[in-house]
Amino acid sequence: MQILTVLGATGSIGINVLDVVSRHPDRFKIFALSCHTKVIELAAQCEKFQPLFAVVFDRSKANNLKKLLQETSPGTTVLCGIEGLCFIAGEPSVDTVIAAIVGAAGLLPTLEAAKSGKKILLANKESLVMAGSLFMDAVHQGGGTLLPIDSEHNAIFQCLPSDYTDAKKCGVRKIVLTASGGPFRGLDLGSLSGVTPDQACAHPNWKMGRKISVDSATMMNKGLELIEACWIFGVSPGQIEVIVHPQSIIHSMVEYLDGSILAQLGNPDMRTPIAHALAWPARISSGVASLDIIRAARLDFEAPDLERFPCLALAIQAAETGASAPIALNASNEVAVDAFLKKEILFTQISEIVAMVLSEITITEPSSLEAIQRCDRESRELAIKFIKGYL
Ligand code: NAD
Ligand code: MG
Numbered sequence: 001m002q003i004l005t006v007l008g009a010t011g012s013i014g015i016n017v018l019d020v021v022s023r024h025p026d027r028f029k030i031f032a033l034s035c036h037t038k039v040i041e042l043a044a045q046c047e048k049f050q051p052l053f054a055v056v057f058d059r060s061k062a063n064n065l066k067k068l069l070q071e072t073s074p075g076t077t078v079l080c081g082i083e084g085l086c087f088i089a090g091e092p093s094v095d096t097v098i099a100a101i102v103g104a105a106g107l108l109p110t111l112e113a114a115k116s117g118k119k120i121l122l123a124n125k126e127s128l129v130m131a132g133s134l135f136m137d138a139v140h141q142g143g144g145t146l147l148p149i150d151s152e153h154n155a156i157f158q159c160l161p162s163d164y165t166d167a168k169k170c171g172v173r174k175i176v177l178t179a180s181g182g183p184f185r186g187l188d189l190g191s192l193s194g195v196t197p198d199q200a201c202a203h204p205n206w207k208m209g210r211k212i213s214v215d216s217a218t219m220m221n222k223g224l225e226l227i228e229a230c231w232i233f234g235v236s237p238g239q240i241e242v243i244v245h246p247q248s249i250i251h252s253m254v255e256y257l258d259g260s261i262l263a264q265l266g267n268p269d270m271r272t273p274i275a276h277a278l279a280w281p282a283r284i285s286s287g288v289a290s291l292d293i294i295r296a297a298r299l300d301f302e303a304p305d306l307e308r309f310p311c312l313a314l315a316i317q318a319a320e321t322g323a324s325a326p327i328a329l330n331a332s333n334e335v336a337v338d339a340f341l342k343k344e345i346l347f348t349q350i351s352e353i354v355a356m357v358l359s360e361i362t363i364t365e366p367s368s369l370e371a372i373q374r375c376d377r378e379s380r381e382l383a384i385k386f387i388k389g390y391l
Contacts, residue, residue, distance in 0.1 A: 002028050002278070005088045007109050008100035009033035010041040012209045013123045013149070016270045017098050018045060020278060020286055028278065032088035034101075037061055043068035046076050053077050053091075055084035057105070085109040090116035096278070098149075099124040102211050103334050104376055107131055111369075114138035119145045121277045122153075125228040129330045131372050132231035147277040148232055152177050152225055154273035155251035155264035156233060162281070167235050175235060176253040176261070177225060178245040179304065180205050182217040185246065189308060193348040197341045205248040205268040214337045215311075218350055219304065223315020224333075227326050230319060237319040242312065244302045249291065267291050310351040314358060323365045324375045325358065331379035332357035339387050349390060357382045 004021065008014045014033075021028045032053035035042040039061045046054050046069055054076050056065050062080040069076050079087060089097050089109040097113035098121045099106055106124035111131065113120050115138045122128065128135055139146050148154050156177075161170050183202050184192060201213040208216070215221035226240050251273075253263040266272045267288055275286030306313040311333070318325035336353040339345045345353070357379050366372045 001026075003031045003093055003095045004028055004098065005032040005034075005091070005094045005096070005113075006030065006098045006100065007034050007085060007089060007106065008036075008098075008102065008124070009045055010035040010038045011100055011102060012207065012212075013100035013270060013274070014098070017100065017121075017274050017278075018049065020271050020275045020284075022048070023287060024284055027284070031091070031094050034085055034088065036101075036105075039065040039068060043072065047072040051076055053079055053084075053088050055079045055088055057081065057085065082108055086112040089113040089118070092116075095119060096121060099127065102126070102209055104130055104331065107372075111135060111138055114144060114146075115142045117142035117144040119147065121147050121149045121274070122232075123149050125150055125224050126330050126334070128231050129224050129227045129326045130376060131369070132227070132326070134369060134372065136231055146232065147280055148228075149270070149273045149277045150225060150228065151268070151270060151273050152252040153229060153232055154276055156229065156254055158264045158276065159252070159254040159262035160233070164233075167233065167239060171257045172235075172239075173255045173257050175229060175233065175240045176255060177222060177229060177240055177242050178248070178250050178252050179219060179222040179242055180216065180248045181244040181246055181302075181304070182219065184217055184308070185244065192308070193346045195347045197343065200340070200347060204246070206270075210341055211334070211337055214340060214350070215333070217347070218311040219309035220311035220315060220333050220337075220350075220354075222304070223312045223319070224330065226315060227319045237316060242304055242316075244304050246300055247296060247298075249296055249299060265291060265293075311354060314351060314354050318358065321363060323363050324361075324372075325363050327366065327372055327375045328357055328361045328363070328379040329354060331376045332383040335380050335383035335387070345387055345390050353383050353386050356386050 030049040030051045032051050034055040037058045059080045066078045086109050089112040096119040099110040100123040103126050107127040110127045200217040201210050248268040250263045255261045269288040271286040272288050318329040332354045336350040
């Protein structure tokens with residue numbers, strides 16, 4: 001029996017995790033679930049899975065959750081805040097932590113899971129983009145395992161040898177990261193500034209949370225994923241090629257020195273990478289239908305258009321610069337995306353704000369968690385200042 005904590009249980013990834021878990025009651029037991037504010041959804045999940053702990057980040061909602069659980073899940077203890085999240089991530093009886101909080105808010109509990117030697121199923125790419133070096137050190141020192149559930153990284157993981165340690169030793173020539181190109185791949189460039197949050201969130205292939213949906217529309221998501229891949233697989237940005245593949249059937253590829261290319265294919269459904277990582281190295285059913293390759297009929301590929309997707313160019317540049325550049329990239333992007341979702345800025349201003357923050361901020365080598373958090377905070381303040389200039 002694998003004992004699980006799900007950080008971000010009420011989100012798109014969290015719901016998919018619980019769907020897979022509910023198919024295998026003999027294999028998985030839920031220890032704890034968490035949410036930001038959606039206590040009604042969390043209470044329904046607690047009723048079904050009867051966890052020992054439920055954590056609501058927003059302290060003002062803790063009493064609401066307690067009341068909701070009184071009759072339906074009396075054995076569940078309610079905790080709140082960042083201490084609650086870190087407790088359920090590091091508690092000794094937990095085997096596996098699913099890191100599915102969106103954004104920098106996921107960093108501390110995910111880091112706690114790493115330090116405590118857990119098996120971590122990582123969806124929260126932002127924490128790795130912010131604190132890659134610190135996070136990977138914590139995974140190694142804690143003695144745990146990091147398994148990616150971001151579909152591309154999970155695909156790459158599946159295409160690498162099981163004893164993979166180093167790209168060179170394993171004969172890897174390059175990693176090919178595929179991207180759908182999002183909802184605006186074919187839109188004329190002049191119309192991009194007028195797109196609405198709902199249009200940006202209407203992804204052609206995947207149903208996801210609103211922040212990552214906007215990131216997919218700007219292709220910042222692929223830039224964050226490039227940085228994520230560098231840390232997980234120990235490669236440099238130059239060893240990763242991003243290609244647009246609108247059908248999202250190939251989830252990424254690995255090319256070897258002999259010219260072989262291994263790819264992982266499947267329907268675009270997050271339950272596949274989630275089931276893979278939950279049961280790894282075994283295979284379990286996920287509820288995902290077989291890929292009908294005859295019906296899919298064709299797979300298209302094109303180079304990303306960096307004029308249309310300036311966020312991708314900015315992310316590649318930040319990856320190459322390294323040091324605190326990815327922290328500033330991620331923080332300014334989170335602030336800009338939030339402002340776009342609130343209709344305070346235009347879609348095309350997201351990349352402008354990220355570019356301004358990156359050019360203004362002093363890039364340093366962040367040697368501690370405090371230094372990372374400081375750079376994150378300063379980048380956010382700068383982004384807010386630029387947004388106020390637009391208002
Ligand atoms: P979502 O918005 O649907 O869910 C986010 C979850 O995090 C919710 O449970 C929410 O309650 C919680 N949360 C939000 N802010 C929080 C805070 N400040 N403190 C504590 N909890 C907070 O997002 P999602 O689409 O499920 O994405 C989650 C993460 O997974 C992101 O990092 C995203 O990039 C990554 N990811 C998602 C997908 C996908 O298909 N949705 C695919 C790959 C990677
Ligand atoms: Mg992805």
